[in-house]
Amino acid sequence: MDQPLTQPKTPELDSLFRHQFELSRTAPPPSLAERLDRLARLRALVSNNEARFAAAISADFGHRSPTETLIAETMFVRGEIRHAAKHLKAWMAPRRVRTQLQFLPGSNKLLPQPLGVVGIIAPWNYPLQLTLAPAVAALAAGNRVMIKPSELVPRFAALLQELIASRFDPAEVAVTGITDHIAEAFATLPFDHLIFTGSTRVGRLVAAAAGRNLTPVTLELGGKSxxxxxxxxxxxxxxxxxxxxxxxxxxxxxxxxxxxxxxxxxxxxxxxxxxxxxxxxxxxxxxxxxxxxxxxxxxxxxxxxxxxxxxxxxxxxxxxxxxxxxxxxxxxxxxxxxxxxxxxxxxxxxxxxxxxxxxxxxxxxxxxxxxxxxxxxxxxxxxxxxxxxxxxxxxxxxxxxxxxxxxxxxxxxxxxxQPMGGVGASGCGAYHGEWGFNSLSKLKPVFYRSPLNRFADLYPPYGAKIARLQKLLRLMS
Structure with a gap:
């Protein structure tokens, strides 16, 4: 029987998370320029190390065609970054929302905001793509990111950890170790959002661990397609x-x-x-x-x-x-x-x-x-x-x-x-493009009251004015 994930003591992991978490609450949200810079650094990291990534992944598999790694991983990630950078200004803009007649001339907007710290538990089968594509969405949305690669691809994990550390401050993006101790503890951290890609069996354990912190999850699982x-x-x-x-x-x-x-x-x-x-x-x-x-x-x-x-x-x-x-x-x-x-x-x-x-x-x-x-x-x-x-x-x-x-x-x-996501036992939530940006943002609804609104008519003492308001609302409905 599958056992629930416990929470082992991991001072290094806890310290890393705490640092990112505190900055996500105290530092201002990253600007468009800062987010584009982070995406550009990630794009350079991938583009400048294609051969190293392909060699590490092939060594972890025993043999993996470099062409498959190019087509299914590096080209895909570069495309995600390019798409996000092109559309990010529009995605970040406040979104106008229709206002009901009785609240005019007030107005509504949706304000995209970073969630905070996003955790990514990545699988082994497409280690580059399924690690960095969610990271693209998280960075575009202005979040800080912690990544836990699979223990089945140790060479890739070590290379990714080295390269991320060379281009990103740990407060922006950090790659953790792959020991069992770290893996077990990672899902129990109180992330603002957790993305897991892997089997349905392990997905259930991750969801249960995240649920204890009320951490929202995106689960990309599998099943029989x-x-x-x-x-x-x-x-x-x-x-x-x-x-x-x-x-x-x-x-x-x-x-x-x-x-x-x-x-x-x-x-x-x-x-x-x-x-x-x-x-x-x-x-x-x-x-x-x-x-x-x-x-x-x-x-x-x-x-x-x-x-x-x-x-x-x-x-x-x-x-x-x-x-x-x-x-x-x-x-x-x-x-x-x-x-x-x-x-x-x-x-x-x-x-x-x-x-x-x-x-x-x-x-x-x-x-x-x-x-x-x-x-x-x-x-x-x-x-x-x-x-x-x-x-x-x-x-x-x-x-x-x-x-x-x-x-x-x-x-x-x-x-x-188009969104990528499962349903039921094959997963929940979605990402890719704007779907990923929205999933890893808080689209905060904001109502702007106009001085001309007659909301005072709703305040006590009640009386004839409420009867008049009811009559008006019936006419409008």
Whole structure:
């Protein structure tokens, strides 16, 4: 049974937090120029150290394609910074809000203000992106930031800590250690907002720890994200795009397709096309430099167990090699695996796979995938392939998920003007672009009373004036 997070004594961590907290309450909110300067320093930090970040992440994984790190991490973070810097002046401006007739000529505004100190607990699978993208939102909103990287990427964590310390005062941004002691204590600090990206299991523990301080949380979790291939879809195109979405970072992506529904008569054909697409992208050689390793021996063994359980219960696994062979295992390169003949009682359909293994399920009519999805916890992502607009819209309207990409995978996540966030067991809250700025700001409502307002009519002693006011309000309603 999962144990709640306790609060170990961590003088260094407490001192760092206290310093940021006190300044957030005593120093004036950072100006536009100060925030732009912080974003510029972060952009330079990323741009000037691309190769170092790629090397550190690859070493932590065992092997990680530098191109994947460039596309999915450094380019993404630079884009977030560029977008925030471009729009920050408008985001920071007080926002006019309509005023009800009876309160005119008074006026309303929303005033964006920094929350204070934002904590970020980052995962290992995209350590640069999922650490710094939330930090961009926090800095744009004028907050001070504390970051706790994952213990599974120690080289990356050490590099990030070194580089942040070289460009930021600890009162602005600080990266903490990754020991178990620090990790356990971090979530118990009374942040003004806490962002956690990781598993649903750990997310529950983090939310419980934060709840003891009434700390608001943004939880970016995971779950089993489905893909639906409609009868109107081009099977070859859908197979290639799903293969890419699944195998990026060797499937270690929280929004990767976790299973695929295809029309019942097309299961075998689609599985073959899927395997062919995977082979065309990554070949069958575990030494392929484009194919990423599994993060640890424990995770590799977990994937072996999930596939073995399915095969033992009657499923068929299509793959270019045996994960037990030394050529694959010594590199922690898990062979891209397509699994057919799966049933709901198998582990492969009960837990998030988080690796390069993809079950393919058949369906008789379009209502089946919708019913299946709705009978389970809300997924972080959903993917739909096809050309039938009515069938597409039925899925969009009748299912609830964190986000959707139509006729591809993953790309809803990359949209700067769209929020990224889960729902239910896949998370809560959202960030990216202005959504992140708003999530990490207090949008404070302010009412400006006019001298011409007749609010005195509401004060005692009551009498005929209240009757007149009631009559007026009835006429206005």
């Amino acid at each position: 489905p893909a639906i291939v409609d009868p109107s879809a081009d099977l070859a195109q859908a197979a290639a795009r799903i293969a890419y979405g699944k195998l990026l970072n060797a499937g270690q992506t929280c929004i990767a397709p976790d299973y695929v529904f295809v029309p019942e008569g097309a299961v075998s054909d689609f599985a073959g096309r899927l395997q062919a697409a995977m082979t065309a992208m990554y070949g069958a050689d575990p030494a392929n430099p484009d194919y990423t390793s599994i993060i640890s021996d424990r995770h590799y063994a977990r994937l072996e167990g999930v596939v073995a359980d399915a095969v033992a219960h009657g499923a068929q696994a299509l793959r270019p090699g045996d994960p037990a062979d030394a050529a694959w295992k010594s590199r922690r390169k898990f062979p891209p695996t397509v699994v057919t003949g799966v049933t709901p009682d198998m582990a492969i359909l009960q837990e998030e796979i988080f690796g390069p293994v993809l079950p393919v399920l058949g369906y008789r009519d379009r209502a089946e995938p919708i019913a299946w999805i709705n009978a389970r916890e809300r997924p972080l992502a959903l993917y739909w392939f096809g050309e039938d607009v009515a069938a597409r819209d039925a899925v969009l309207v009748r299912t609830v998920s964190g986000g959707v990409t139509v006729n591809d995978c993953l790309f809803h996540f990359t949209q700067a003007n």
